Amino acid sequence: MTIGVVGGGQLGRMLALAGYPLGQQFLFLDRSADTPAGQVAPSLCGEFTDRRLLRELARRTDLITFDWENVSLEGLRALGRNARIAPPLAALAMSQDRLAEKRLFAKLDIPTTRHAAVETRASWARALREVGLPGVLKTRRLGYDGKGQAVVRCAEDAARAFDALGGGPLIYEEFVPFDYEVSIIGARSTRGQIVVYPLNRNHHRDGILRLTRAPWSEPALERRAAAYLRRVLEHFRYEGVLNIEFFVRGNRLVANETAPRVHNSGHWTIEGAVTSQFENHLRAILGMPLGSTVARAHCAMVNLIGTLPRAEDILALPGVHLHDYGKAPRPGRKLGHCTVFAPTPAERDRTARRVLALADPASPAALRNKDLT
Numbered sequence: 001m002t003i004g005v006v007g008g009g010q011l012g013r014m015l016a017l018a019g020y021p022l023g024q025q026f027l028f029l030d031r032s033a034d035t036p037a038g039q040v041a042p043s044l045c046g047e048f049t050d051r052r053l054l055r056e057l058a059r060r061t062d063l064i065t066f067d068w069e070n071v072s073l074e075g076l077r078a079l080g081r082n083a084r085i086a087p088p089l090a091a092l093a094m095s096q097d098r099l100a101e102k103r104l105f106a107k108l109d110i111p112t113t114r115h116a117a118v119e120t121r122a123s124w125a126r127a128l129r130e131v132g133l134p135g136v137l138k139t140r141r142l143g144y145d146g147k148g149q150a151v152v153r154c155a156e157d158a159a160r161a162f163d164a165l166g167g168g169p170l171i172y173e174e175f176v177p178f179d180y181e182v183s184i185i186g187a188r189s190t191r192g193q194i195v196v197y198p199l200n201r202n203h204h205r206d207g208i209l210r211l212t213r214a215p216w217s218e219p220a221l222e223r224r225a226a227a228y229l230r231r232v233l234e235h236f237r238y239e240g241v242l243n244i245e246f247f248v249r250g251n252r253l254v255a256n257e258t259a260p261r262v263h264n265s266g267h268w269t270i271e272g273a274v275t276s277q278f279e280n281h282l283r284a285i286l287g288m289p290l291g292s293t294v295a296r297a298h299c300a301m302v303n304l305i306g307t308l309p310r311a312e313d314i315l316a317l318p319g320v321h322l323h324d325y326g327k328a329p330r331p332g333r334k335l336g337h338c339t340v341f342a343p344t345p346a347e348r349d350r351t352a353r354r355v356l357a358l359a360d361p362a363s364p365a366a367l368r369n370k371d372l373t
Contacts, residue, residue, distance in 0.1 A: 001286065002027055004061030004083075006054075006076070008035035008043055010325040010334065011262050012067035014270070016041045018278035024286075029057050036325040037067070048072040058083035065240065065285055069095045069260060070142055086190075086239040086285040091232075091260040098140045098171045098257070105255045108231040112255040118170040124162050127172040128152075134175040137161040139168060147207070151175065176254055178247035182216060183265045184225035187241045187280040188233040190287040195280065196226045197273065197293040200265045202245070208332065210360055211352060212265045212301040214272070217345075224253055232258065241266075241281040264303070264334075271321050271339050272299035300340040300352040302359050306331045309358040314338055317354055319347075 001024055005012045008030030016026040016037060026041040033045045046053040049072040058064060064076070064085045073093055076085055094100045105112040116127035118137065128135075137158075139148035150161035152172075162170075181204065186196035198215030199222040216222070229244050243263035247254040266277040275283075275291025283290050297319075307329050314322050319341040327335050338355050342348035 001025070001063065002061045003282070003285075004029065004057040004064040005037065005067055006048060006057070006064065006071045007067035008032075008037035009067055010036045010323075010327075010336075012037035013040055013325065014267075014278045014323075015065075015067065015262065015281065018270075018276055019282050022279070022282060022286075022288075024282060027057060027061055029053055036327060039326050049075050051075055051078055054079060055082070063285060065261075065281070066092070067261060087242070087260045088236050088238060091236045091238060091242070095258050095260045096141055097169075098138055099169070101258060102171070102173075104232070104235070108228070108235060110228045110231065110255045111253060113173040113176055115171055115173040118162075118172050121162065124158070124170075124172070128158060131172055131174050136173050136175055137165055138171050138173065139165055140171050141168070149207075176247045176249060178249050178254070180248050181245065181256075182218075182221065182225065182248055182253075183212075183243055183245045183263065184222070184229050185241060185243045185263055185266045185269075185277055186226070186229045186233060186293075187277070187284045187290055188238040189284040189290050190239050191289075192237075193290050194230060194233055195290045195293045196229060197266060197269060197277065198222065198295050199225055200268075202265050205360075205362075206332075208303070208305060208334075209264050210303055210305070211356065212268060213345075213348065213352070214265075214268050214299050214301075215295045220251065221248065221253060228253070228255065240284050241277050264337075265301070267323070267337050268299040268301040268339050269293075270323075271341050272296055297341050297343060298345045298348040299342075300348050300355075302338045302340070302352060302355045303334055304336040304338065304359050305334060308335050313358055314355065317351055318342075319351060320355060 005028045008028040013036040028037045028043040044053050054075045058079050064083050102115050116130050118124045118127050134153045137150050152158050152161050181202045183200045188194045200212045200214045201216040203211040241262050243259040245256045262277045269276040274294050321339045324336040340351045
């Protein structure tokens with residue numbers, strides 16, 4: 001079977017690498033021919049909105065999926081019955097609009113932040129009164145890795161934020177003074193089978209994920225996060241992998257956002273789980289039995305941002321695996337990741353600190369030099 005993938009980034013690349021042992025073939029669509037996925041599979045080159053190319057992708061493949069959520073919903077919808085697409089487009093549409101996402105959380109009784117829609121200066125003033133300060137003003141669409149948002153702590157911030165982000169639909173959310181961040185990843189197959197991975201604890205800097213550790217041993221939080229995830233999977237009669245990110249405050253989970261795709265915080269599953277998120281995504285959309293999500297060890301994932309450390313230095317560390325995406329270096333760009341595989345949490349954290357020192361010298365001292373708690 002040939003699987004079409006809209007988007008040729010590192011997530012698509014890792015999907016293809018997981019699919020080849022299953023006997024699958026891949027064809028990608030991306031704006032550029034020089035992509036991580038293009039190094040491992042053929043690609044069509046053009047805009048995601050190009051309906052001619054989307055029709056060609058559908059004609060040459062048996063099934064279409066996507067490796068990020070900011071693809072052309074309208075273009076995919078226009079394919080109609082000429083293409084089978086998974087995950088479902090209703091889930092993709094929800095993930096492309098932060099307000100729709102919040103409304104879904106409310107409908108499914110999943111705790112989330114207080115928020116208000118903002119489109120005009122009048123509605124901005126009303127949102128500030130209703131939600132209060134501090135808060136975060138965000139674009140409703142096309143925001144990721146900290147882009148398209150601004151923290152608002154005072155009236156001056158409010159004026160600057162609206163001037164910077166205005167011009168399109170916005171959402172204003174209360175600022176949550178959280179203790180830390182977690183994510184939960186699971187998959188639902190075409191047969192309705194659901195599997196859920198262990199809870200991840202995530203560390204961000206400048207809006208970009210820097211470090212994930214899993215399994216994160218908080219059984220009560222993990223049970224609650226898995227229950228919320230199952231609600232979303234069942235709501236959409238979902239096919240594929242889905243992620244939800246949460247803020248943790250005390251013993252309470254506050255849903256932040258979803259991603260209807262394989263997720264950065266699940267990269268540790270390639271070496272660290274019995275079945276990786278990438279393989280389970282493919283199994284799910286192809287109607288195959290889903291694989292075990294049990295962690296093989298205590299794992300960490302460190303993103304390599306902007307520059308790559310020397311492979312020799314990384315690979316000299318015990319239990320460390322390097323994934324180089326083949327991208328040209330650029331500030332803020334995800335160039336690769338490392339996974340750490342260890343028999344104990346303490347050993348995992350010691351090695352993760354050493355990887356961080358090589359990969360991200362500017363990371364907070366709390367991540368590099370102290371206990372990762």
